Amino acid sequence: MSHINNPMEIYKLLNGSNCRECNEKTCLAFAVAVFKGKKPIHACPHLDKEVIDRYGGAIEKPNTIDEYKAEAIAMLKHKISLIDLSEAATRLGARFSQNKLTIKVFGKDFSVDTDGNISSEIHINAYMAVPVLNYILNGSGTSPHGKWITFRELAGGPSRYAHFQQCCEKPLKRVADNYTDLFKDMLEIFDGKQMVSHIDSDVSIVLYPLPLLPIMVCYWKPEDGLESSLHIYFDSASDDHLDIESIYTLNEGVVLMFKKIALRHGA
Ligand code: SF4
Known part of the structure; x- marks a missing residue:
């Protein structure tokens, strides 16, 4: 596994297109975020697997991804506190009562209230919490196509x-x-x-x-x-x-x- 000493070493691995698919404004900003442990290197979808294997573990400190997810979860909870949850429930075909929207995650109740507080019958790890909250914010309510x-x-x-x-x-x-x-x-x-x-x-x-x-x-x-x-x-x-x-x-x-x-x- 290769050792990384500064953000420019990460920058040199990127394609320099500033395409923003990593949600950073530029490749350089992404390189800095990765170096600081705020983003995992695999968040750039344009890197080869060998590069990720070679450098991923060298940069990602054990808690970094969890910290990154915790920040993302806090931001999503805030966004949820700003939307009309009863409208979201109607859009998703979910339940809404006592200021709480409830959906089923693996068949178990998962609720979020109008202040963004979460309660759940099932343990949702940080990885799952981000997409579950994104689903509540952005899910279209379209039924599965069966294909x-x-x-x-x-x-x-x-x-x-x-x-x-x-x-x-x-x-x-x-x-x-x-x-x-x-x-x-x-x-x-x-x-x-x-x-x-x-x-x-x-x-x-x-x-x-x-x-x-x-x-x-x-x-x-x-x-x-x-x-x-x-x-x-x-x-x-x-x-x-x-x-x-x-x-x-x-x-x-x-x-x-x-x-x-x-x-x-x-x-
Ligand atoms: S996704 Fe990769 S190539 Fe695109 S801006 Fe981010 S770092 Fe650069």
């Missing part, structure tokens, strides 16, 4: 696909390989629905991390010397609810949650 597509087919998906495979699908596959109760948990605890096998997978389970944004997890067991594989599919209406960065972060959070559950069971 499954890959991450790559989502708007903005191609440039993030390699990271999605690396940070979401592969780690979840490793959990599935080692924690044999994973799919049982998905069905019994996380309100998953077993589907008729999708494209010949051994397991196909639909989960609802957000009420109108289902994901389908398909797993192929190892066979005849071939490694197992796992893919996550999305409904083709997903783009109407969240941008690609939020969909990516939501999946990172979901995988982190299942990893922790598996660890607790010694897998």
Whole structure:
């Protein structure tokens, strides 16, 4: 892993286009934010995986991502305190009573009140909290189309696909390989629905991390010397609810949650 001494070393890795997809005004501002630990280097979607592997761990201090997420959550809660939550509930087909909007996250109640305070029946990690709040702010209320597509087919998906495979699908596959109760948990605890096998997978389970944004997890067991594989599919209406960065972060959070559950069971 390479060591980074100053922001210019990060700047030299960027393409200099100032395209703002990282939500910074310039590549230089992004380099400074990364150096200060305020942004993870993978927030620039134009970097090769080797660059992220080589420099990611050198810059990201253990707490940095959590701090970054905490800032984002505080900002989103503030934005929620400024909107008409009952209108948001109508838009999303959610419940609104006693100044609280309630949606189902994995089938469990998740509420936010008009001051932006959160209460939930399910533990929502920092990764998941950001897209859940974004969904309340920006979700369109469109019903799922019932057509499954890959991450790559989502708007903005191609440039993030390699990271999605690396940070979401592969780690979840490793959990599935080692924690044999994973799919049982998905069905019994996380309100998953077993589907008729999708494209010949051994397991196909639909989960609802957000009420109108289902994901389908398909797993192929190892066979005849071939490694197992796992893919996550999305409904083709997903783009109407969240941008690609939020969909990516939501999946990172979901995988982190299942990893922790598996660890607790010694897998
Ligand atoms: S996304 Fe990458 S290329 Fe675009 S402005 Fe940010 S750092 Fe520069």
